[in-house]
């Protein structure tokens with residue numbers, strides 16, 4: 667299993683933990699593995715105050731979007747550029763490389779920013795979900811809190 671699969675597994679467990687079993691036929695929250703009335707084990711997930719749906723993906727999305735803040739990919743790329751390259755002097759005025767690149771070649775800048783995010787996700791520093799990138803350390807802290815609750 668890759669780190670990404672392990673984290674996704676933990677997210678699924680967390681999604682199950684913060685939700686209740688919900689029997690659609692009887693339309694109620696159910697304790698235990700089977701519905702005491704109709705004996706089904708095919709439950710929807712019920713998240714108090716949010717809703718009822720099948721599956722855990724919507725719960726995972728809710729966890730990530732309400733408890734974490736996605737990183738700002740452009741800002742991260744700016745910092746990376748300005749750490750790697752010295753400032754540029756044009757005439758008497760000094761510019762940071764990120765400023766110059768953003769102005770001179772915005773398309774290249776955007777591509778660089780998204781490649782940087784992808785690279786950090788491949789390295790396990792960030793976690794990509796639904797087109798947003800989250801700090802893995804924030805995500806693990808959130809999971810630790812849910813798991814130990």
Ligand SMILES: [Zn+2]
Pocket residue numbers: 689690691692693701702703704705706
């Ligand atoms: Zn039932």
